[in-house]
Amino acid sequence: MTNPHDEYHKLVRMVHDKLWLESHLGNTDAPGLIWPEVEVQTSSAREAMIQKLQHPQGRPVPQRQAAPQPAPPPRPAPLPSMPQALPQLVQISDCTPEPGDHLNADSGLTKQERLHQLWPIARDCTRCGLHQGRQTVVFADGSAEADLLFIGEGPGYDEDRQGIPFVGSAGQLLNKIITAMGMRREEVFIANIVKCHPPNNRDPQPVEAKTCLPFLLAQIEIVQPKVICLLGRIPLQYMTNEKSIMRSRGRWFEYKGIPMMATYHPAFLLRNEHEKRNCWEDMKQVKARLEALKAGGE
Numbered sequence: 001m002t003n004p005h006d007e008y009h010k011l012v013r014m015v016h017d018k019l020w021l022e023s024h025l026g027n028t029d030a031p032g033l034i035w036p037e038v039e040v041q042t043s044s045a046r047e048a049m050i051q052k053l054q055h056p057q058g059r060p061v062p063q064r065q066a067a068p069q070p071a072p073p074p075r076p077a078p079l080p081s082m083p084q085a086l087p088q089l090v091q092i093s094d095c096t097p098e099p100g101d102h103l104n105a106d107s108g109l110t111k112q113e114r115l116h117q118l119w120p121i122a123r124d125c126t127r128c129g130l131h132q133g134r135q136t137v138v139f140a141d142g143s144a145e146a147d148l149l150f151i152g153e154g155p156g157y158d159e160d161r162q163g164i165p166f167v168g169s170a171g172q173l174l175n176k177i178i179t180a181m182g183m184r185r186e187e188v189f190i191a192n193i194v195k196c197h198p199p200n201n202r203d204p205q206p207v208e209a210k211t212c213l214p215f216l217l218a219q220i221e222i223v224q225p226k227v228i229c230l231l232g233r234i235p236l237q238y239m240t241n242e243k244s245i246m247r248s249r250g251r252w253f254e255y256k257g258i259p260m261m262a263t264y265h266p267a268f269l270l271r272n273e274h275e276k277r278n279c280w281e282d283m284k285q286v287k288a289r290l291e292a293l294k295a296g297g298e
């Protein structure tokens, strides 16, 4: 005879199993078997549940997450465009007349106007290979009426992009030197042996320096400074016959009657701080010579 308790428990177990299967397999169509949490499941949730049940380990199959997309690389900053009218001093367009052809001091033009005549020739110059990699022709900076003229080596990376000599960290040190001498950068004239940036900041090759030199000599001829300061080995090499800046710094040379002092390039001083004292001694000589020449009315 059947035990009513056993029959009852058997019936309860069958109903429980039925409800569990229906809910986990997502068959919610059967009347009377819709549980509230089953009712709100979406079809994707049902599929996930079926996968969970069908997975051999009984663990849910990991949901494939969309891989996070890497942020696009930042766009490189655009290069500054070549200045339309470079430093207020110069422009150069035609190499047929030599730079020296613009040196007629009897023309009635001011120094500034004569520099403006020289500029187009340098601006468009393709005389040496350095023109191929340049962004700008770095003609000069400062005053056409300057008493003191600094000569550097050639434009660096920053100078090439801005079209102005000595604007990088070495230029900032040069500005400090000029200020310490009691002058302003706008009062002096600053130019280089070559007007175009040598690739990788290498030394200008002799053919490049000698090809470009007429521009610098024309600038000196126009400005007629009282004193010239050679900054480093390269201007020393091409403005004198000396090769060693170590042996020549602190010494006076002469170009067409203009005294020239040789000292270290500011970029060298940035790497050799202990030489700043020697450079300052050279600058004190330059300052004294300038004052003496001015006092003498020269």
Ligand code: SF4
Residues within 6 Å of the ligand: 122, 125, 126, 127, 128, 129, 130, 131, 137, 194, 195, 196, 208, 211, 212
């Ligand atoms: S470095 Fe001087 S000579 Fe050479 S291309 Fe430039 S401006 Fe002309």
